[in-house]
Amino acid sequence: MRLKRIFIVMMCLPVIAAAQSEPGADELLVQARKTAFDQKNYPAAIRLCQQALKGSPDYTDIRVFLGRLYFxxxxTDSARSTLDQAVKGNPQHEDAAVAAASVAFFTDKYDDCISYCDGGLVHHPRSRDLLMQKAKCLTAMRRYRDAVILTDTLLSLNKSDADARxxxxKIKDFRSANKIGVSYDYTHFSKQFDDPWHLVSVDYTRQTSAGSFTGRINHTNRFGEGGWQFEVDGYPSIARNLYAYVNFGYSPDMPLFPKYRGGFSLYASLPRSFxxxxxxxxxxxxxxxWIYTGSIGKYYKSWWFNLxxxxxxxxxxxxxxxSLTTRYYLGGADHFIxxxxxxxxxPDDRTQSNLLNSSYKLTTRRASAGYRFSHKKLxxxxxxxxxxNVEYLPKTRDNQITGSVGYQRRF
Structure with missing residues (x-):
């Protein structure tokens, strides 16, 4: 009997050794992630996932990661078929639906993207990733009414969601190709000027496939005189997460306005909501x-900061x-203090920029607060x-109070 037990143990040793030498599925997945993210060696990571699936064909996390690696x-074809297999094999797996929808979106398969999102939302109705992906897809399909419902849902779940905001x-700009606006600015001086300044602006904006473009007419009353300025603004799109600002203005009524004004800036959306x-x-x-300008901005929860x-x-x-500007969002994109x-x-402050036409370099300290809200969306x-508080002459300072109101209608 003793010899028989020894014989059985000896027969099992090679199997045990082989099992110990072969890494498990979890270990292979960890190796694949490290190979992909640290070494950027996608082919090697793919081989590791394929090896893991041979021993664990129903391991959905591995199949989903393999699909992402293929993409x-x-x-692309391998990515789509692998992720589709993951979704069908485990319909309740949230990340499988997210990955399949994402690949479908980036390959312009919008109907498939919506289908994957809807399937995942059946099991995860509050999934941020699925709601966001579906909103992006609906926006690309120009189904703006449906898309804005989803962004409102996302912001109701988390009002600090910067990507949703x-x-x-963007949806509101796309949905409403036309905008008209009117604003009024009032400036009171304690002693620098006898009369207050007034500025009225009327503008029209058109959203196009190349970006948004605005025509604006400004009328002011300063120094007891009236004057006009005509401007054109544009925000042309250049690439994903990259756009520009361009401006040109003319006024026949210098020095109430500069005779010519212009501007250009290049904007970039950066990782981590910068x-x-x-x-x-x-x-x-x-x-x-010539004035050179630059800024850095950051979304943090319900806040936006810009320096x-x-x-x-x-x-x-x-x-x-x-200047340091901050906003606190109370709800949607058009509701903040x-x-x-x-x-x-x-130079971007049309109520004060004519004061830059001075041989004396003004020292100014400013503070302001505002409130913006929407009524019935449009x-x-x-x-x-x-x-x-402005030093407009050496050792001579003035206090100014400013106020403004504005209205914009989208249609």
Missing amino acids: WNDQ DLAF EADAGFRYLNFDSDT RAYITPSNHRISQSY SASVASGIS NIFTFDIGYA
Whole structure:
């Protein structure tokens, strides 16, 4: 009997050794992820996943990761068939539905994308990834009414979802190809000028496949005189997550406005909800003024922060202006309160930019707050109030109070 037991143990040793030498499915998946992410060696990672599936063909996580690897390695047909098999084999697997929908979306198979999303949402109705992917797909299909319902749902689940809010902005622009707006700005001076300043602006914006473009007419009353300015703005799309800002303006009523103004900035959406831009502004009064600008922005939960700088080189010195702006979103993309503090005068501030036509470099401290909200989605209202302390002559300062109201209609 003892010899028989020894014989059985000896017969099993090679099997045990082989099992110990062969890595398990979980270990192979870990190796595949490390190979893909750390080494960027997708073919090797694919082989590891294939090896794991031979021993565990029903391991959905591995099959989903294999499908993603195929897509990253430009093996689109293999990716689609692998992920479709994962979804059919395990319909309740959320990541399988997300991956299959994502690949379908990026290969312009929009109907398949919607189908995968709907199938996954049956089992995971509050899935952020599935709702977001479906909203993106509906936007690409120009089904804006359905898409905005999903972004509203996402923001109701998490009002700090920056990606959902950004998509909501884009949908509203796409959905409403036309916008008209009117605004009024009032500036009161304690002693620098006897009369307050008034500025009325009327604009029309058209959303096109190349981006949005705006025509604007400004009328002001300053120094007891009235004057006009005519402007064109554009936000042309360049690539995914990359667009530009362009501006040109003309006024026959200098110095109420600069005779010519222009601007250009390049905007980029960055990872981790950051965004940045860099460019220039141009003003022409009696001479040319070039101002260089850049900013960095960040979405964090329900907040948006933006720090901007303006640099103006001259023969004698370099003037600098800074501003910090923040918004707190109360709901959708058009419902927030805002606040800003600034040093110096911004060339983008149409109520004050004519003060840059001065031989004396003004030192200015500003603070403002605002509120923006929508009514029945297509009517947008804005209210702002601000205070500034301006050194308009050496050792002579003035207090300014500003207020503005605006209305925009999308159609």
